[in-house]
Amino acid sequence: MISAVAVATLALVLAGCGGSGSEPAAAKDDVLKVGVSPVPHGEILKFVKDKLAPAAGLELDIVEFTDYVQPNVQLQEGQLGANYFQHRPYLADFLKSKGGKEMTFVQAVHLEPLGLYSKKVKSVGELADGATVAVPNDATNLGRGLKLLEDNGVIKLKPGVGTAATERDVAENPKNLQFKPLEAAQLPRSLEDVDAAVINGNYALEAELKPASDALVLEKAADNPYANGLVVLKGQEGDPRVKKLAELLAGPEVKKFIEDTYQGSVISATS
Structure with missing residues (x-):
């Protein structure tokens, strides 16, 4: 028959073994x-x-x-x-x-x-009247994309809207561009179906586009x-x-x- 002291000693030993075995889990944390x-x-x-x-x-x-x-x-x-x-x-x-x-x-x-890309034209000036331009559909990147187009003379936004702009804030649209909001991840694939697309840099790279050379126009880094x-x-x-x-x-x-x-x-x- 095992004495109480022996049982207590065995319990301590087992507890010590258990503590040792739990160390990897703690390290994982x-x-x-x-x-x-x-x-x-x-x-x-x-x-x-x-x-x-x-x-x-x-x-x-x-x-x-x-x-x-x-x-x-x-x-x-x-x-x-x-x-x-x-x-x-x-x-x-x-x-x-x-x-x-x-x-x-x-x-x-x-x-x-952020850049504007196209498989149909070689420059912004070649966009035809009524051309379709895909843009990001999340609020911040949509406004950012429209600002990119404004900065490059494609459209003009209402005063003061800045990067919070939506399609409703386009004050002047000389080429009557049609904007097609899409999830950012879908924009590279849309190039087959639209005249141009404003694409986030990470998704452009994933699609093996080179922003520095492939974009028709590219966002400036200064004060960005x-x-x-x-x-x-x-x-x-x-x-x-x-x-x-x-x-x-x-x-x-x-x-x-x-x-x-x-x-x-x-x-x-x-x-």
């Missing part, structure tokens, strides 16, 4: 899961994960998304620790329109210049508010993993990777 768009965000973050994070003691889990909604939804639900796919105006519009837990923009990383960056739930800015990642993303190695890899089609947002 130190992994920062980050939601990204595949290109260029996923490529940039994979560079950080493979080349920079190990030396910084940071472990990353990269989760790719093909839309602009789920990365924020899953961050709010706690399925992600951070995301990296959006700019400040999009984040502000998402929180205003969809609500949920507050999120904070931590670190700007890069700009993907649309830099994409790292976002976390409000209050998580001080998480050591987030601080490490923000520091790496703002570092010279990432800037050089962006310059060497994208040759002006993606522009570093850090000095």
Whole structure:
């Protein structure tokens, strides 16, 4: 018969073994899961994960998304620790329109210049009267796309609307362009069916378009508010993993990777 002392001793031993076995799970909790768009965000973050994070003691889990909604939804639900796919105006519009837990923009990383592309014409001037132009259907990128057309003399918007513009804010449309709002991810595929399309930089790259050379007109980087960056739930800015990642993303190695890899089609947002 086992004595009470022996039972207690055995229990302590087993508890110690159990504690040892749970250590990997605790370590797994130190992994920062980050939601990204595949290109260029996923490529940039994979560079950080493979080349920079190990030396910084940071472990990353990269989760790719093909839309602009789920990365924020899953961050709010706690399925992600951070995301990296959006700019400040999009984040502000998402929180205003969809609500949920507050999120904070931590670190700007890069700009993907918005461009106008076409398989039917070689210049903006060649767009015919009544031509169809596909544009992003989310509020911030729609206004941004219309502003791109205005900046290049294609249309004129009502005074003061800026990047909040919609099709209803087009004051002058000399070519009688027909605007076709589509989800941003569908815009590259629409090039077969429309005369031109305003396409977000990441989706242009995924479609093997080269913004620096293929776009009829391209957004300027100077004073541009649309830099994409790292976002976390409000209050998580001080998480050591987030601080490490923000520091790496703002570092010279990432800037050089962006310059060497994208040759002006993606522009570093850090000095």
